[in-house]
Amino acid sequence: MAEVSAEARIEAPAGKVWAQLMDFPSYxxxxxxxxxxxxxxxxxxxxxxxxxxxxxxxxxxxEVLWTVEELESERALAIKGKGPMGVLVTTRYSLAPDGDATTVRIDGEFTGAAVSLMAGKLKDSATAALNESLRKLSGLVA
Structure with missing residues (x-):
């Protein structure tokens, strides 16, 4: 198993951040x-x-087939997916209002036999991707 997370304070209200997260054409x-x-x-x-x-x-x-496991508007989105080689992926976006800003946290987990072979490299790559995603998300909404 490989667990990853990233967190950032985004200078935008939770509603604006949530709207961007839910705008799938702009993913x-x-x-x-x-x-x-x-x-x-x-x-x-x-x-x-x-x-x-x-x-x-x-x-x-x-290619990942996702299922929505949790959805709370402007607060949380959790999805669980099945990827290639039996890999299961879980991603959870959490938003916490902080005045005019929002703290956004992304937690991810990868499980499956293929993950154990490359857990360290996967964790590093996924963590870097999460941090880059938060930086870009911040740029779009701030």
Whole structure:
């Protein structure tokens, strides 16, 4: 298993940050691992909804079938996905209002036999991608 996380204070209210997170057509502008949504982004999100995303991590392309596990407007989005080679991926976005700013945290977890072979490198690559994503997200909403 490989666990990763990143956190940033973004100089924008939670509603504005949340709106950007939910704007799936613009995912490629800030999400460092996102390539595209082969079937288009999710029409609407609700617990149990599914969508497919093409991603790239450590230079390798991967298609992930995501299921929404938790959704609390302007607070939290948790998705769990199945990727290639039996890899399971969990991603959780948490927003905490802080005056006119918002603290955004992204937590991720990778599990599966293939992960154990490259856990250290995966953790470093994914952590760097999360930090880059938060930096780009901040630039879009601040």
């Amino acid at each position: 490629g502008e800030w999400n460092a691992t996102h390539t595209n949504f082969p079937n288009g982004g999710p029409e609407s999100l609700e617990t149990g909804a599914t969508f497919t995303e093409n991603m790239k991590l450590m230079g390798f392309p991967a």
